[in-house]
Structures are given as structure tokens and as C-alpha cells.
Amino acid sequence: MKDYDFEIKELGDNSFELILLNTWNKETLNKNIQALNKLNIKKNSKLIVNFQNLKECDNSAIIYLISYFKTFQEENITLENLLEHERKYRFYEKHYQDNSSEFEEKSNIFETIGKQSHEIYFSFIDFTKFIGKVFYFFVYSLFNPSKMRLKAMFKYIDTSAVNALLIVGMTSFLVGVVIAYQGAVQLEKFGANIFIVEMISITMFREIAPLVTAIVIAGRSASSYTAEIGAMKITDEIDAMRTMNFEPTLFLTLPRIFALVISLPLLVFFADIVGIFGGMVIAYIDLDVTFLEFIHRIGTEVPLKHFLIGIFKAIFFGMAIAIIGCYRGFQVQNNTTSIGKFTTISVVNAIFVVIALNAIFSVIFTQIGI
Numbered sequence: 001m002k003d004y005d006f007e008i009k010e011l012g013d014n015s016f017e018l019i020l021l022n023t024w025n026k027e028t029l030n031k032n033i034q035a036l037n038k039l040n041i042k043k044n045s046k047l048i049v050n051f052q053n054l055k056e057c058d059n060s061a062i063i064y065l066i067s068y069f070k071t072f073q074e075e076n077i078t079l080e081n082l083l084e085h086e087r088k089y090r091f092y093e094k095h096y097q098d099n100s101s102e103f104e105e106k107s108n109i110f111e112t113i114g115k116q117s118h119e120i121y122f123s124f125i126d127f128t129k130f131i132g133k134v135f136y137f138f139v140y141s142l143f144n145p146s147k148m149r150l151k152a153m154f155k156y157i158d159t160s161a162v163n164a165l166l167i168v169g170m171t172s173f174l175v176g177v178v179i180a181y182q183g184a185v186q187l188e189k190f191g192a193n194i195f196i197v198e199m200i201s202i203t204m205f206r207e208i209a210p211l212v213t214a215i216v217i218a219g220r221s222a223s224s225y226t227a228e229i230g231a232m233k234i235t236d237e238i239d240a241m242r243t244m245n246f247e248p249t250l251f252l253t254l255p256r257i258f259a260l261v262i263s264l265p266l267l268v269f270f271a272d273i274v275g276i277f278g279g280m281v282i283a284y285i286d287l288d289v290t291f292l293e294f295i296h297r298i299g300t301e302v303p304l305k306h307f308l309i310g311i312f313k314a315i316f317f318g319m320a321i322a323i324i325g326c327y328r329g330f331q332v333q334n335n336t337t338s339i340g341k342f343t344t345i346s347v348v349n350a351i352f353v354v355i356a357l358n359a360i361f362s363v364i365f366t367q368i369g370i
Helices: 029-038 059-069 083-094 109-143 150-160 162-189 193-234 237-243 248-287 291-301 304-331 337-367
Strands: 006-012 015-020 022-024 046-050 054-057 077-080
Touching (some): 006 029, 029 059, 046 059, 054 083, 109 248, 150 162, 150 248, 162 193, 193 237, 193 304, 193 337, 237 248, 248 291, 304 337
Parallel strands (some): 022 054
């Protein structure tokens, strides 16, 4: 009596038929593995696998069979009569990860630099294509307003802006307090207490409020956009959208971009108010500058251009955060670990781009004298 649950037939011309029998589960798997390993089948052989007489096959057996078949060339494996096992087999085959390679060659520094340069180059090309596609569908949506998903856009405004009011307000208030407190110590030495108004207002309007707000939103929204789109990609929802002739860029990316382009300037305006209020509190406590004096001096001594510059920068910050979050979401691969990987990359990229854009704008505005 055979001590394993399969038959092997040699068909000639380096071809074999593996007929699976009876039940393959965690109780019988070990003896079947040992028997398969004793077979003298070369890895370049053609193998036909017949599931017709297989009564039951649990998850562990399916995973082992997939790993065993992976040792052959893909074109040399033929599966027949999967029947009721097909759904389970295809699922595990799709999500199978080969961890068999335990040895990794050490690459020298030049090889590493070359590989990373190659990856950066193609990532840049891919990102440029994504930007082009976004711009195309942006223009398309302007000429076809009915294609704009306003309901989805308002939903993202709610999740990105309204739900972020508390954290943005607290952060801006504390930053305003710190700037005012540190400035008050220095100004008091020179008897220039009243100049605390210009220092806080210009700093908050022009630099701090847009930058801090964008960094907070980059941490919240970029990560959520990447995770949401990545989860849709893993569950094949994006492929289903394409099958039904729904363009993912139009239906998933643009509503998120519009939401942040609209909501981030409003959040910056809110951060301006709260941050300056924090500065007013410290100015009143430490420098005896009353609230009325503070507000009056803002109106007379602080030009409106500083406020408008902050709002203008917020538009580009919002656009950059949304584009990066969505782009990284579409890069997620068909395994759950890549969601965490690309979510982290998304946040880091978004924060870096926000800081870089802020530096570029600061240099440009300074050079043109505004």
C-alpha cells in the first residue's frame, strides 16, 4: 500500500503527469512532501498536475504545492481539473511570496549607486507621466463639469479639513505662543515691545502658518490617500473600475486634489487667526500690549501681501500633498506589507516637498521684492 497520496506517470520527452489523490491536509502533508522530494524529476521537466481525484486540500497543502511548482519553469507547469480547488489555488497563487532565496550577493558601492540611480530615474519618469495624466483629466473635467465628483470632493474636504481643525488649531496656537515668548524676551531688552505685533503677524502669515498646517495635513491626508487607494488596488477595485470604463485618475485622484486645494488655504487662514491669538496672549501677559492695540497695529502696520502670500503657497502645498498621496497609493503592490511601506514613503515625500516648495517660494518672493 502506498504511503502517499499521488501517482506519477512518465509521459516521455521529459514530461510527467502528477495525479493528486485522496486528501491533502496538515496530517498527510509531511509524508507527501517527503515522497515528492524523492522523485527524480528535473527542474526543466514538463509537469502536468491533475487535481481530478483530489477529494480535499487545505490551505497549507495548497501553499506547499504552489511553492513546489515554483521550482519549475512557469511555462512547463500545466494544471488540469482544478474544479472546486481553483478559487483557493488562484487566491494563494496571487498572494504567494517566494522567500526561498536565503543568500543575497553583496553588491559593491558602485553597483548600489547605479541601481539607486536607475530606480530614481524611472520613478521620476513614472511620476512625470502621472502628473501629465492628472493635468489632462483636470483640463478634461473643466470642459466636462458633469464629470466632476462634487459629492466625493466635499467628503474629502470634510475628512481632510474639518476633522483636522482641532490639531491644526492646537499646533498653531502653541507655535504662536513660542514665537511671541521668545521674541518678547529679546524685544524687551531694547524697549521695542510694540514691534512684537509685526514680528508675530508677518512670521505667522508668511511662513509658519502655511508650513505647519501643510506638514500636519501631509501627515494626515497623504497617508490616508495612499492607504485608501492602496487597499483598493489590493482588492482589485481599481482593475474593476478600468474594466467598467471608469478612469481612476478622474474618479479617485482629482476629487482629492480639489479637496486639498480648497481646504488647505482655509485651514491656513484658521491657523493664522489661532496662531496670532496665541501671540496676543503672550504679548498681553509679558509686554502689556493689549488686544485692541495688537489688532489695530496689525491693520495699520502689517501689509496684506504677507497674508496673501501664505494663502497662495497653501494652494500649491495642497496640490503637492494630494498628488504624492495618490501617486504612492497607485504604486502599492498586491501584498499587505506594501501599504505600510508606501504610506510611510508618501508622508516623508509630502513633507519634504512642502519644505522644498516653501524654500523656493521664499527665495523667489524675496528676489522680486514682495
